[in-house]
Amino acid sequence: MKCYKAKDYKEMGRKAANIISAQIIMKPDCVLGLATGATPIGIYEQLIEWYRKSDLDFSEVITVNLDEYRGLPRSNEQSYYYFMRKNLFDHINILPENTHIPNGMEEDSEKACRDYSNIIRQIGGVDLQLLGLGHNGHIGFNEPDDAFEKEVHCVNLTESTIMANARYFSSQEEVPTKAYTMGIKTIMQARKIVVVVSGADKADILKEAFFGPVTPHIPASILQMHNDVIIVADEAAIEKVSDLI
Numbered sequence: 036m037k038c039y040k041a042k043d044y045k046e047m048g049r050k051a052a053n054i055i056s057a058q059i060i061m062k063p064d065c066v067l068g069l070a071t072g073a074t075p076i077g078i079y080e081q082l083i084e085w086y087r088k089s090d091l092d093f094s095e096v097i098t099v100n101l102d103e104y105r106g107l108p109r110s111n112e113q114s115y116y117y118f119m120r121k122n123l124f125d126h127i128n129i130l131p132e133n134t135h136i137p138n139g140m141e142e143d144s145e146k147a148c149r150d151y152s153n154i155i156r157q158i159g160g161v162d163l164q165l166l167g168l169g170h171n172g173h174i175g176f177n178e179p180d181d182a183f184e185k186e187v188h189c190v191n192l193t194e195s196t197i198m199a200n201a202r203y204f205s206s207q208e209e210v211p212t213k214a215y216t217m218g219i220k221t222i223m224q225a226r227k228i229v230v231v232v233s234g235a236d237k238a239d240i241l242k243e244a245f246f247g248p249v250t251p252h253i254p255a256s257i258l259q260m261h262n263d264v265i266i267v268a269d270e271a272a273i274e275k276v277s278d279l280i
């Protein structure tokens with residue numbers, strides 16, 4: 036596990052974007068596993084800037100997102116489909132057919148999960164998976180539990196995740212309570228993983244997840260077992276582990 040320290044959120048975004056950009060340059064038809072949430076937005080802004088300067092070409096890149104709310108149509112501004120278009124896909128030359136997100140409107144959960152697993156398999160797995168870190172240690176929507184859920188699955192979101200996401204909705208009642216997400220095995224099969232963490236409110240969970248015991252009660256802790264993980268964190272998030280890295 037490598038840990039890159041950034042001065043602030045902006046520098047964190049630039050460093051993580053550099054790693055993604057290197058991946059695209061080395062393998063133009065790479066498969067990128069992408070994440071939503073507040074943390075990756077700066078990365079996407081940087082990638083868009085480099086695309087506009089003709090330093091990056093997404094024409095052969097394939098993407099698979101980690102997760103999607105169940106029951107939100109793509110047109111809903113809070114769907115991850117909408118998020119990805121607004122924050123990245125609409126601003127770069129990626130082919131829409133090369134972008135994949137679980138189908139949140141598929142009511143048959145088993146079918147939605149099976150279809151998404153098949154897509155990931157058909158495109159040959161993920162070269163580089165980008166991850167944010169939830170306050171409860173979740174990655175994707177893999178919530179703390181007594182066991183690791185392995186494959187793509189439908190999850191009941193925890194109270195803390197629903198509350199954290201409520202800031203994006205007009206009321207907490209509107210936040211979906213279920214989501215489709217890649218499982219821990221799916222994530223662990225990515226050839227390279229980049230975790231981005233920003234802010235003092237993530238300092239405790241960063242320490243627990245990456246320097247504490249591996250446990251399904253902190254899903255991100257399993258990443259300690261992966262042999263190519265890079266954490267890119269800003270000073271505020273990394274503060275409590277600065278003597279450990």
Ligand code: PGA
Nearest residue numbers: 072073074075167168169
């Ligand atoms: P955030 O979410 O980037 O909005 O903090 C991270 C996550 O919950 O995965």
